[in-house]
Amino acid sequence: MAISIPRGGAGAASGLYAKHETIYPREVQGRFASLRRWAVVLLLGIYYLLPWCQFHGRQAVLFDLPARKFYLFGLILWPQDLIYLTWLLVLAGLSLFFFTAIAGRLWCGYACPQTVWTELFVDIERFIEGDRARRMKRDRGPWTVDKSWRKFAKHASWLLLAVWTGLTFVGFFNPISPLVRSALHGELSGWPLFWAAFYGLATYGNAGFLREQVCEYMCPYARFQSAMFDTGTLVITYDAKRGEPRGPHARGVDPRSLGQGDCVDCTLCVQACPTGIDIREGLQYECIACAACIDACDSVMDKLSRPRGLVRYSTAAGGRAASILRPRILVYAALLITIAIVGATSLVLRPRVALDVLRDRGVLYRETSSGVENVYSLKILNKDEQQHRFRLSVAGMTGAAIDPTDDLTVPAGEILSTTVRVIAPPGSSHGGRAIVFTLADADHPHRTITERSRFIAPQ
C-alpha cells in the first residue's frame, strides 16, 4: 500500500561526505512552526547579544580562558570551582533524559544549535532563492544570470553570518568589543582569528550544506535517544488507522463510504520534512521531532474539514493524555531537583577565599637564637568581588610565632603570593609535627579557613 516518494525530488547532488539527495524542505505555517520560530529568535538572540551585556563595568558573561576566570554576571568562577562545571554537565545530561522521556527529541526539534542555525540559513536561502518549487526548478536548470547572482548572494550572506557567528563565539572567551574593533580594522590575528574562522566555517558547513546529515551520521544522541523512550513518551506519529487506505478523495463523496481513510496522499508531510523522511512509515531515527509534518497535515485537514491530528504527538501506549507521572519521569525529576538544589546551595555557600600552603623544600629548618624556624610559601586566593584583609595564625605547637605578623590584603579576584616564617621556641619541638594555619577575615573574624602543613625541627 505504501507509495514510495522520491526524497527531495531533484537528482542526486554530491554532499560533503555522503552521496545524498538535496532536501528542499517546504515552508509550513502552524502552531509548531511558530513555536520553532520563537525558539530560534530566543536562542540566537541570547547567543548574539549576551556577550555585549555589561555588568559592573565588565562583560557580563566572559569565559576568560587567558586569565583562567569565568565571569557569569555576579559570579566569578576559578579553576578550583571545576566541580560546578561538572555539576552543570550532569544537570544538562539529566535534563536531556527527563525531556526525552516526556516528549521525545524536543532538544533536536527546537533547541539544538544544528537545528537553530539550519533554520536561520534555510530562511536566508528562502528569502534569496524563493520557495521550494522555485529552488528545485532553478537547481535543475542551466546556469543563468539569475541563478548565478542568487547563488552568489546566498553564499555571501551565509558567509557574512558565519563570520559574525565565529566572532561572537570567540567573544565569549575574549572581551568582545576590542575583538570586534580589531576585526573591523582587519587586525585580528593569532588564536582568536583561528578559532573565529574554525567556528565560522563549521557553522557555514553544518547549517548550509550538511544539515540533516549531521543528525543522521554525526550525532551520538540520535543513536541512543531510543534508549530513553518508553511507551508513554510523546512521539510524532501518523494515525494509520484513521489515515489508511490513503488516496485522493473524490469531490462531494464521503471517503468513508468508499472505504477510504483520511490521508489524501498529498505528500505535504514529506515535503515539509527537513530530514526527508515519510512519517507515515512510522517512527524513524532520522526524525528530529520538529513537528513540521504535523503543521503541514493539519493545514490540509483544515481545508478538507476533517479533524486535525492525523499526524500528531502521541504515545506508543496510545492517546495523547498518557500519564506523565510514570516512575521513570518521577525518578528523573527527583534526581534533577535534588542535584539542582544541592549544587545551587553549595554554589551560594562556596568559600570565597582559598589558602595554599607549601613548605619551603630547599631548607628543612634553620636554628637561630630565638628558636627553630621553617619557611612557607602561601598563596591566598580572593575569589570575592571585593578586597579582603586577612590575619594569619598558626596552631598545633605551643609558643609558635609567625613572622611577619602584618595583615595580608588581597584585592578582589586576585592571588597573593607571600612567604612567612614560623618560629618555635628553642627545645619546644623535635622532629616533624603537624601544624595548622588559620586565615581569618580581619573584618569578620568568625570567617576562617584552615590549611594543614608540617613543621620540621632537629631530632
Next chain:
Amino acid sequence: MEDAAHTDRTELLRAVGAALWASFLAAALTTMLFFATFDPIALYDDAAVLKEAFSSRPTGYALGFFFFWLSTIVASGLTLILLRRPRRVHTHGR
C-alpha cells in the same frame, strides 16, 4: 561497477567522518577537564620538550586540544581498521 566503487568510497568517507567527529567530541571534553585542572603556564618549567607550547595560555589550550584530538583520532582510526573484516582470500590483480 562504478556504482560499487562509489558506494565503497561513500562508506569510507562516512566512517572517516564519524571517526573524526567522535574523536573531536572526546578531545573537546578531555581538553576542558585537563586545562581546568592544569594551568598551561605552570607546565612550562616542567616540559622536557615542546616548551613553546606552554609559553602562553591560548597557545597551550590550542595545542593541547590538537594533541588530544590527534590521540583520539588514532584511537578512533585504529578501531575503524580493526572493525573491517580482513579478506581471507587475496585475489591478485583483480
